Amino acid sequence: MLTLYNAATSVCSVKARIGLAEKGLDWEDVLLVLPNGDQHQPKYRKLNPNGVVPTLVDGDTVVIESSVILQYIDDIGDGTRLIPDDKAMRAETLVWLLRCLEIHQAINTMSFATANRDKWLKSKTPEEIDALIAAMPNPRLAAKRRDLIDNGAASANVEADFHVLAGVFRDMDAALRTRRWMNGENFGMTDVALLAYIDRLDRIAMSGLWHNRMPRITEWLEAGRARPSYARAMDRYVTAEAHAKARAVGERFWPEIETRWQAFLSSRETV
Missing domain, CATH: 3.40.30.10 (Glutaredoxin)
Structure with a gap:
């Protein structure tokens, strides 16, 4: 087992x-x-x-x-392989898996700048927060966590990770213009790898980062959520009430995030 x-x-x-x-x-x-x-x-x-x-x-x-x-x-595991047999698609999948390292950090930034920060500040004393950050083995990530807890959505880390997220949305949208899934006609490893990250952004009310400009990503997200594997991975771990609470907290922070996001997009257009 x-x-x-x-x-x-x-x-x-x-x-x-x-x-x-x-x-x-x-x-x-x-x-x-x-x-x-x-x-x-x-x-x-x-x-x-x-x-x-x-x-x-x-x-x-x-x-x-x-x-x-x-x-x-x-x-x-037996059954259908998650990683594609096609050489080009396999290489693309491996690149996405490498990109997951920075994608994860971007999702972590958005979470701790908003919903997770709110939870920590409400449930923990300053001393408890200090102890949790001090216990992190990577000093660079500990410094980032300190900054996010102290500054929230105003943290410089937020705009830095906007660059990561903008690239992710751009490349996902480009792929989904010609494919049903990120791995082609069949749900595969790239879809598994990205689903949890995009799902998290939506769960904390951040779908405005992509939805209006790139609705194909939302369609892909909903199709992924409809799969039995998603239900097995989520339903017994997180209640509907917990999802609703996380979204409500995220909605409080979304106006500030949206303002910074729109300014970020405008700055890219003028460069």
Whole structure:
């Protein structure tokens, strides 16, 4: 039996769960509560020194990094392969998996500039926040988290990651003009990899970043959500009430994000 150390709403955990479900694999959950710092406990850090989720354990094999987990389960699972056979599409998929490193950081920025920041400030003392940030093993990411908690949507990290997101939306829209899915006519690894990230932005009321200009992305998102793998990856982990609460919080912050986004787009048009 596969064991997946993950967190209910973590985008990379959702990504791994969708992949496992698409491959028809069963797994045992070990759910970590990230706001409590479970990912920084010594026992877990022995499995994943980076102190992040998810981590997949298959017997004596420990696999970290969600994109690598997708490739691992594609190799061990039966049924349709997630990664395309076509050489060109396979190469494109691998590039998207590499891009997921910066995409994840951009989604993290948008989350901690808005909904997650709001939750931390309301539920934790300044001392508890300091301790959680100090426990992060990567000092660069810790400094970013400090800035987002202190400055929210006004953080310079927000505009920096607008560049990442603009590129993602541009390239997704271009692909979806000629394909049903990011991997062509069949749902594949690129779709699995991106679905959790785009879903998170929508869940925190940020679909305005793309919807009016690129509605194909919304159509792709809804088609991905209609798949049984998405329901298996989400329904027993996050309640409808929790989704609604996250969206309500996001809607409070959206006007400020939208103002900065529109200014960012205007600046690109004038360059």
